Amino acid sequence: xxxxxxxxxxxxxxxxxxxxxxxxxxxxxxxxxxxxxxxxxxxxxxxxxxxxxxxxxxxxxxxxxxxxxxxxxxxxxxxxxxxxxxxxxxxxxxxxxxxxxxxxxxxxxxxxxxxxxxxxxxxxxxxxxxxxxxxxxxxxxxxxxxxxxxxxxxxxxxxxxxxxxxxxxxxxxxxxxxxxxxxxxxxxxxxxxxxxxxxxxxxxxxxxxxxxxxxxxxxxxxxxxxxxxxxxxxxxxxxxxxxxxx
Numbered sequence: 091x092x093x094x095x096x097x098x099x100x101x102x103x104x105x106x107x108x109x110x111x112x113x114x115x116x117x118x119x120x121x122x123x124x125x126x127x128x129x130x131x132x133x134x135x136x137x138x139x140x141x142x143x144x145x146x147x148x149x150x151x152x153x154x155x156x157x158x159x160x161x162x163x164x165x166x167x168x169x170x171x172x173x174x175x176x177x178x179x180x181x182x183x184x185x186x187x188x189x190x191x192x193x194x195x196x197x198x199x200x201x202x203x204x205x206x207x208x209x210x211x212x213x214x215x216x217x218x219x220x221x222x223x224x225x226x227x228x229x230x231x232x233x234x235x236x237x238x239x240x241x242x243x244x245x246x247x248x249x250x251x252x253x254x255x256x257x258x259x260x261x262x263x264x265x266x267x268x269x270x271x272x273x274x275x276x277x278x279x280x281x282x283x284x285x286x287x288x289x290x291x292x293x294x295x296x297x298x299x300x301x302x303x304x305x306x307x308x309x310x311x312x313x314x315x316x317x318x319x320x321x322x323x324x325x326x327x328x329x330x331x332x333x334x335x336x
Contacts, residue, residue, distance in 0.1 A: 091158070091233065091263045092118035092141065097150035099136055099287075110136045112287040113150070120155075122296065123255075123264045125274040127316070128284035134267040137284075138162070138235045141265065158263075161231030163239040167218035174207045179225045196224040199254055201247070215242040220251065227258060236266045240273070252276055256300060271316055275309050276302050283319060291319055 099111040111133045118124050126134045139145045141152055142162050169178045179196060180188050197206055200220035210218065219242050226234060240248045255264070255277060268274055274281050281293040293312060302309060 091120040091155055092116075093151075093153045093155065094118070094141075095151045095153070097137075097140065097152065098148045099133070099140060099145070100148050110287055111140075114288055116282065116289065118263065118265060119280065120263050121259075121261060122279040123259060123266055123277050125278035125281045126265065126267045126284055127269065127271065127274045127281050128290075129269060129320075132284045133287045134284055135165070135237050138237055138265060138267060142235055158233040159229070159231045161226035161229050161234045163223055163226050163234065163236045165237050165239075165241060167215070167222040169210045169213075169218055169221055171210045174209055175202055175213070175221055176206050178210070178221050179228050182225060182229045193228060196227055200224050201250070216244060216247055219243060220247070223251065232262055234262055234264045236264060238268055239266075240268075248273075253301070271313055272304055275304060275313060281316070283316065 094114060094116040097111055097114040097116075098109070100107055100109045102108065114133075114137070126137060128134050136145065140147055142160055144162075170181060173181060175197065176193065179193055194203075197203055200223065202208075202217060202220060205213065205217065213221070219239060223239055240251055243251060252273065255266075266274075266277060275295070278293075279296040281295065283290040283292065293316070295312070298308065304310075
């Protein structure tokens with residue numbers, strides 16, 4: 091769906107040039123979940139913002155193979171404080187595009203039926219994140235950019251929302267940014283490991299059945315590979331991790 095060629099992005103702090111992305115090449119497959127995995131500051135969010143057209147590229151090209159209706163779920167919810175939950179979800183829609191039954195279903199999906207008319211000030215951070223996701227789904231984007239959308243959620247709600255993403259993913263291309271390896275393994279058709287503005291490696295998981303058991307031998311093996319690369323990225327510093335298999 092998207093071809094990214096020799097993409098570079100830099101900016102200046104005073105006279106010092108900061109290279110965020112360096113000659114990045116990536117093919118984002120249609121109707122698949124591509125997860126961009128990496129530590130903070132490696133260029134993940136910048137890549138999404140460039141694809142969305144929120145920032146200009148320094149060098150290179152982002153080419154869409156077909157028209158894209160883009161929805162963006164940011165790290166922060168970015169809700170309208172003067173609107174309630176229902177009004178925030180339908181905010182981007184024209185009046186004739188609003189289907190009440192569909193909106194009700196989305197509100198139920200995110201577990202906020204009792205908060206349909208609640209003010210933004212009455213929502214927790216996790217609840218606000220869920221409203222933000224529902225707003226993008228109501229917009230019916232065919233390309234959804236998600237920048238660590240579940241970071242503010244508790245473990246139970248995060249698991250529930252991950253499952254919902256898999257349910258609604260049909261006919262949608264999702265580019266999902268996270269620093270959580272387990273989340274990447276659970277969701278991704280392909281994992282792109284980003285480091286220092288370039289692609290360190292990629293993992294094709296499209297042949298693995300869903301729902302996935304993160305304690306399966308196959309996924310544990312992939313996790314070990316990713317962790318071994320992170321070990322190299324951090325310059326050989328010793329990283330301790332424990333994998334428990336029941």
